[in-house]
Amino acid sequence: MRLAGLARFNNRDAPPVPRFHARVLVRLRPSVLDPAGEASMAAAKRLGVEGLASLRIGKAIELEIEAPDADAARSRLELLSERLLANPVIENWTLEMLDPATSTAP
Amino acid sequence: MTIGVAVFPGSNCDRDVKWAAEGCLGIPTRFLWHEERDLAGVDAVVLPGGFSYGDYLRCGALARFSPLLEEVVAFAARGGPVLGICNGFQVLTELGLLPGALTRNRHLHFLCEPAELTVQPGTCRWLGGYGAGETISLPIAHGEGRYQVDDVTLHRLEQEGLVALRYRRNPNGSVGDVAGLSNPTGNVLGLMPHPERACDPLTGGLDGRRLLASLLG
Numbered sequence: 001m002r003l004a005g006l007a008r009f010n011n012r013d014a015p016p017v018p019r020f021h022a023r024v025l026v027r028l029r030p031s032v033l034d035p036a037g038e039a040s041m042a043a044a045k046r047l048g049v050e051g052l053a054s055l056r057i058g059k060a061i062e063l064e065i066e067a068p069d070a071d072a073a074r075s076r077l078e079l080l081s082e083r084l085l086a087n088p089v090i091e092n093w094t095l096e097m098l099d100p101a102t103s104t105a106p
Numbered sequence: 107m108t109i110g111v112a113v114f115p116g117s118n119c120d121r122d123v124k125w126a127a128e129g130c131l132g133i134p135t136r137f138l139w140h141e142e143r144d145l146a147g148v149d150a151v152v153l154p155g156g157f158s159y160g161d162y163l164r165c166g167a168l169a170r171f172s173p174l175l176e177e178v179v180a181f182a183a184r185g186g187p188v189l190g191i192c193n194g195f196q197v198l199t200e201l202g203l204l205p206g207a208l209t210r211n212r213h214l215h216f217l218c219e220p221a222e223l224t225v226q227p228g229t230c231r232w233l234g235g236y237g238a239g240e241t242i243s244l245p246i247a248h249g250e251g252r253y254q255v256d257d258v259t260l261h262r263l264e265q266e267g268l269v270a271l272r273y274r275r276n277p278n279g280s281v282g283d284v285a286g287l288s289n290p291t292g293n294v295l296g297l298m299p300h301p302e303r304a305c306d307p308l309t310g311g312l313d314g315r316r317l318l319a320s321l322l323g
Contacts, residue, residue: 005155032254035214089207090254103320
């Protein structure tokens with residue numbers, strides 16, 4: 001029996017494909033107004049939190065990806081970030097590889 | 107003349123477009139399911155309003171990858187008329203057929219009201235029935251209609267006469283008061299207001315009729 005997409009199942013002698021953990025942070029570009037952030041900031045003041053100078057809302061996307069090595073994983077995730085997860089017209093993104101051994105994130 | 111009306115999971119103005127085209131103007135329509143690729147016999151495509159794919163990730167972001175839209179991009183490249191209304195405008199920007207992006211309204215309110223617009227038809231084939239500088243009123247209904255683009259691109263759009271529709275009183279914070287954009291070849295129009303909701307005297311306002319009727323001209 002062969003199962004599509006399950007290389008390990010189909011060939012038990014194959015080396016395990018490494019799985020990498022990553023996080024993509026998508027932020028509105030500084031020049032883009034963030035009304036949701038401003039509304040949350042106003043609520044923070046009503047909560048009584050003082051001294052808040054800035055609050056901007058973005059997205060965190062957590063991913064697991066199987067790839068031959070960290071570089072391959074990274075380049076696939078960069079493509080994903082640039083083409084789907086963020087819209088470069090209004091957003092910036094950063095990619096963090098979370099596995100300690102492979103992390104080269106700033 | 108047949109208008110193809112795209113139907114994504116979450117579209118909710120597809121039937122309004124059908125009613126405006128068929129019921130008000132007598133133009134036949136055909137629904138185009140997002141997974142189909144067959145545009146045979148379709149002379150124009152409308153991407154309707156709604157919340158395609160739940161507007162997950164960003165408005166219009168996931169619709170971009172539907173099989174139907176691959177064909178629509180090719181259709182537009184051949185000069186086929188494509189109209190994106192509201193969510194359809196958001197999809198056109200995500201597709202790259204029009205520049206910029208639509209973001210959350212300045213004051214976060216979902217706006218559902220009439221909007222006065224100034225029309226600059228330029229070479230846009232959808233707007234041939236309107237006079238240059240004419241003021242019209244169309245309903246808007248959106249939470250994320252604030253047009254955003256960098257200053258250089260906005261300046262270029264204005265120089266090239268592609269800002270086809272502007273708000274007279276900017277409701278949502280759009281840069282340049284942009285309510286609608288044409289592409290340089292004039293066959294693609296994206297706009298946040300809903301012309302299909304201004305075609306039937308029963309619901310008030312007929313300023314949208316000439317937009318769809320342009321296909322007959």
